[in-house]
Each structure stands twice: as C-alpha cells, then as structure tokens.
Amino acid sequence: MPRPEPVRPDPQIPQAVDVAIIGGGIVGVSAAWKLAEMGVRVALFEKGEIAGEQSSRNWGYCRQQGRDPRELPLAMMSLALWRRLDHEVAGETGFREAGILYVSDDKATIAGWEDWLGHARAHGIETQLLTHREIANLLPQCARRWRAGLWTPSDGRAEPEKAAPAIARAAQRLGATLHTRTAVRGLDLAAGRIAGIVSERGAVRAQAVVLAGGASSQAFCRRHGIVLKALNVRASVLRTGPLPEVFAGGLAAPDFAIRRRLDGGYSLAAPGATTFDIVPEVLRWLADFWPAYKKEQGRMKVRLGRAFIDALVAPTHWSLDKPSPFEDEDNRVLDPRPDHGALAEAVAAFRAAFPALGEVRIVERWAGMIDATPDAIPVISEVETLPGLYLATGFSGHGFGIGPGAGRLVAELVSGRAPSVDPTPFRFARQHNARQHNARRHNARQHTAHHHNGSGGRPSGHSKHPGRLEDAPRPSPKNPDKKEPRIRRRPASDKRFLIAWPFCRRDWR
Numbered sequence: 269m270p271r272p273e274p275v276r277p278d279p280q281i282p283q284a285v286d287v288a289i290i291g292g293g294i295v296g297v298s299a300a301w302k303l304a305e306m307g308v309r310v311a312l313f314e315k316g317e318i319a320g321e322q323s324s325r326n327w328g329y330c331r332q333q334g335r336d337p338r339e340l341p342l343a344m345m346s347l348a349l350w351r352r353l354d355h356e357v358a359g360e361t362g363f364r365e366a367g368i369l370y371v372s373d374d375k376a377t378i379a380g381w382e383d384w385l386g387h388a389r390a391h392g393i394e395t396q397l398l399t400h401r402e403i404a405n406l407l408p409q410c411a412r413r414w415r416a417g418l419w420t421p422s423d424g425r426a427e428p429e430k431a432a433p434a435i436a437r438a439a440q441r442l443g444a445t446l447h448t449r450t451a452v453r454g455l456d457l458a459a460g461r462i463a464g465i466v467s468e469r470g471a472v473r474a475q476a477v478v479l480a481g482g483a484s485s486q487a488f489c490r491r492h493g494i495v496l497k498a499l500n501v502r503a504s505v506l507r508t509g510p511l512p513e514v515f516a517g518g519l520a521a522p523d524f525a526i527r528r529r530l531d532g533g534y535s536l537a538a539p540g541a542t543t544f545d546i547v548p549e550v551l552r553w554l555a556d557f558w559p560a561y562k563k564e565q566g567r568m569k570v571r572l573g574r575a576f577i578d579a580l581v582a583p584t585h586w587s588l589d590k591p592s593p594f595e596d597e598d599n600r601v602l603d604p605r606p607d608h609g610a611l612a613e614a615v616a617a618f619r620a621a622f623p624a625l626g627e628v629r630i631v632e633r634w635a636g637m638i639d640a641t642p643d644a645i646p647v648i649s650e651v652e653t654l655p656g657l658y659l660a661t662g663f664s665g666h667g668f669g670i671g672p673g674a675g676r677l678v679a680e681l682v683s684g685r686a687p688s689v690d691p692t693p694f695r696f697a698r699q700h701n702a703r704q705h706n707a708r709r710h711n712a713r714q715h716t717a718h719h720h721n722g723s724g725g726r727p728s729g730h731s732k733h734p735g736r737l738e739d740a741p742r743p744s745p746k747n748p749d750k751k752e753p754r755i756r757r758r759p760a761s762d763k764r765f766l767i768a769w770p771f772c773r774r775d776w777r
C-alpha cells in the first residue's frame with residue numbers, strides 16, 4: 269500500500285482549542301493549515317496516519333476538466349492554490365501543470381464532452397476537444413487511435429503520498445497540533461451545540477468541529493443521529509517501476525488511466541474498476557442513489573456479500589468512554605483488497621497502447637475506499653441542527669484535486685469570513701427532501717436562533733435549511749449522559765435486526 273510521507277505528531281493533546289478537526293486527509297490538513305494561518309487555535313485528530321486513506325491512494329489528478337459545473341469555481345480556486353502550494357507550504361507536493369487528457373471512441377461520451385465545453389468556456393477554462401490526429405500529436409508513441417479527446421493543459425497532477433503530509437507540516441509550523449493514532453469517538457455537546465470532541469486519548473473542548481473523515485464520516489454522523497447520505501465504493505490502483513515518459517500528465521482512456529509519477533513510474537488504474545458492496549443503507553437510500561447508479565452502471569461491480577452482514581451488525585451507537593469502532597485494527601487505516609483482475613486488464617490495455625514500453629514492472633497494488641454522495645459532489649457545510657459542527661466530506665472520488673480549495677472554504681465558513689466561492693451547492697441540507705425538511709422545521713427554528721446568537725457572521729445563504737437529526741438533542745434529567753442527542757434505536761421488530769440476530773458478535777444498540 270502507499271506510504272504517505274511521515275509527519276511527526278504532537279505529543280500532547282490540548283485541553284481546549286477553537287476548532288477540532290477530525291480526519292487527516294487532504295481536506296482536514298488543508299482546513300487546519302488555513303485556519304492556523306488565520307490565527308485560529310486548531311487541533312487535528314487522525315485515527316491512523318496523515319493521508320493514510322484516500323488521500324495517499326488516489327490517482328493524483330488535479331483537474332477542472334469534466335467537473336460538475338457546481339464544482340467548477342472550487343476546482344479553479346484549487347488549481348490556483350496548487351500552482352503556488354509548494355512555495356506556500358515550503359515543501360514538495362509533486363504538483364506539475366502537465367494537463368489532463370481523456371480519450372474515447374464512444375459517441376455519447378464525446379457528446380457529453382461537447383456539452384461540457386460550454387461550462388468550460390463560461391468559466392474561462394481553456395479546454396479543447398481533440399480529433400484523433402491531435403491526440404496522436406500529444407501521444408506520439410501511442411499505437412492506439414481514439415475518435416476524440418478532451419484536453420485541459422492547465423490541469424495538473426500531484427503526488428498523493430507527498431501532498432497532504434507537506435500541507436500538514438505547514439499547518440504545524442503555523443501552530444496547529446496534529447494527533448495521529450488518535451481516533452475521535454464522538455462529539456461533546458452542550459445545550460444542543462458543539463462543546464468539543466472525545467478522543468481515545470481524552471476530551472478536548474472546542475467551539476467548532478470539522479468532520480473530514482472520508483469513508484468513516486457516515487458512521488460517525490450516525491452515532492450522533494445525523495443522517496449523512498454517503499456510500500463507500502472500492503477503487504484499485506497500482507504503480508509501475510520506472511518507464512520512459514509517454515505522457516507527462518494524466519491520461520484516461522476507457523480501459524486504463526495513467527499518471528506520470530515523480531519517481532519515473534506511472535500510477536495505473538482501470539477507470540471502471542470500482543466495486544460497490546451492498547450494505548443496508550443502499551436499500552434505505554435506493555431512490556437517492558439510483559440516478560448515480562444508472563450513470564455508472566456497467567462501470568461498477570456490484571456485490572452482495574459479507575459487507576452487508578458486517579454493516580448490519582456493526583454498532584450504530586457506542587459509549588464515548590469505551591473504544592469506538594474507529595479504533596478496531598481493521599478500521600484504524602482502511603486498507604481494502606485491490607481488484608487484481610481489473611488491474612491486470614488495465615495493464616494489458618496500457619501495454620497495447622504503448623507497446624514500445626516493453627515489460628511493465630508492477631511494484632505494488634492497492635485499493636482505497638471512496639465516500640460517494642448521491643449527487644457526487646461533496647458536503648461542505650455547517651449542520652444546521654447541530655451548531656458548531658461542520659461537514660467536509662463526501663468528495664465522491666475527486667476530492668484530491670479540490671482538497672486545498674475545500675480546506676480553504678471550510679476555514680472560511682468556520683471562521684465566519686466571506687467565502688472565496690459560493691458554498692451553496694455544497695449545503696448539507698440538499699440531501700434532505702422537503703418532507704423531512706418540514707418535519708424538522710421546529711428544530712431548525714430553535715437552532716437557527718441559537719446559530720445567529722452564538723456564532724455570528726456566518727456567510728448568508730449557506731445553511732438556510734436544517735440537516736436531519738433523527739432525534740434532536742434533548743437534555744434528560746434522568747440520563748447521566750445528558751449532553752448527548754437522544755438516539756433512535758431500531759425497534760426490535762425491525763426485520764434487519766431479526767435477519768442479523770444469528771450473526772451478532774458485537775454490541776448491538
């Protein structure tokens with residue numbers, strides 16, 4: 269598996285900070301860096317290592333090309349950050365403005381690119397639709413011909429094993445503290461708002477908490493009764509030994525994708541080699557995810573297996589004074605098994621395209637867990653029903669390139685500064701339909717009042733609607749754990765419970 273460059277953790281966890289960040293991927297470290305730059309006291313908690321999960325396992329594309337139009341301003345802001353990042357963090361992120369090229373023979377895909385060019389033009393991004401001749405000029409050693417290509421020379425590539433650690437070190441130099449192998453078990457709440465976090469090494473008071481937990485964010489939210497609609501998808505990658513340069517940037521064909529690495533090799537993947545394990549949430553959110561599934565159908569393997577039962581019996585609630593699921597050795601650093609068959613096909617396609625390369629030596633293979641939302645854009649937003657909690661998650665397989673910009677946006681939202689890009693498309697409330705919205709309006713009113721009194725100066729228009737808490741936080745005189753929101757327990761008659769009962773090994777609550 270990839271080895272992100274080490275970052276020396278701070279030995280002591282602080283007693284109190286302004287902002288606690290959960291998750292040391294590129295989003296969490298970028299937020300920590302920007303907050304520290306603003307003079308905010310910030311501590312970051314990471315259950316494993318900095319960039320141990322998606323942020324070191326990805327392809328390394330930093331692109332505007334092909335982005336959902338709602339994400340384009342954030343992608344453009346991120347590219348601008350990437351271009352000066354090495355200088356600003358005084359480190360090597362591996363960023364090179366070497367361009368991203370997609371190629372295809374499929375008419376529908378090409379028609380989609382033609383449509384997308386309108387968005388590129390509207391935003392002033394120089395993207396070109398290439399003919400097969402123009403592709404051949406960019407790829408002179410390529411033996412294959414494709415009907416058309418989409419090419420954005422101002423996009424780039426970076427080194428996933430280097431980028432987040434370099435940003436983390438910069439955050440540390442500005443005064444942020446980083447705590448690795450320190451899982452956050454849950455949130456500390458007081459009077460219906462954030463009061464801090466409880467980690468496996470103790471509690472830390474904080475006025476705001478940023479959850480940038482990648483593939484674990486959904487489970488973390490569920491512990492607090494917050495419904496974050498995100499499902500995990502497994503994607504596989506390998507890296508080759510050193511090879512001659514056939515393309516300096518990122519090249520994605522239908523059957524293989526490569527990215528030139530600083531070490532002289534390539535990161536190589538099969539664009540369609542993603543596996544989706546059916547879990548109980550799939551059934552619950554079928555309608556939400558159906559359009560995304562239809563779009564990806566044929567490019568994704570869907571499996572019903574052990575993951576379903578594992579998810580069914582996994583605890584949904586745990587006491588904060590006992591080890592949480594995030595501390596299980598299996599969850600400390602999510603390290604799923606790569607799809608060897610799909611990777612072998614990608615290598616064969618790459619070799620067929622560039623036969624002059626000869627033998628392709630494979631150094632290692634790995635996989636990563638991608639957290640995907642129904643509309644495939646992230647949630648970067650305060651949770652209206654829990655003032656002080658900010659989500660920065662659900663980057664849906666393309667958060668590395670926009671990570672630095674997302675971190676900056678989070679920092680602006682948390683500190684109450686004017687956001688650099690419109691955060692409205694990333695509102696958490698978009699995940700919840702009108703019916704749920706109306707049902708929770710009462711909570712929203714209560715918390716909105718608190719929000720305006722207590723947090724002041726937040727950007728307007730961002731958090732107008734509530735996120736959904738299954739049960740609102742309500743202090744109970746009988747309950748010693750009175751700061752916790754009341755969690756809805758599954759009724760004993762719940763069919764899922766009955767199916768799972770024979771397999772229960774862990775505490776079910």
Ligand SMILES: Cc1cc2nc3c(=O)[nH]c(=O)nc-3n(C[C@H](O)[C@H](O)[C@H](O)COP(=O)(O)OP(=O)(O)OC[C@H]3O[C@@H](n4cnc5c(N)ncnc54)[C@H](O)[C@@H]3O)c2cc1C
Nearest residue numbers: 291293294295315323326327329452482636666667668669
């Ligand atoms: C194979 C693959 C290829 C990809 N290719 C690209 C690409 O080319 N370009 C692109 O832009 N994006 C790509 N992506 C997506 C990109 O990697 C992610 O969107 C991005 O890294 C997400 O960053 P993050 O900080 O949100 O999450 P992560 O990097 O996953 O970090 C989340 C961190 O939170 C920690 N955490 C979770 N829960 C807790 C807790 N309770 N306590 C403490 N710590 C916790 C985890 O340990 C983890 O380190 C790819 C992803 C994969 C897997």
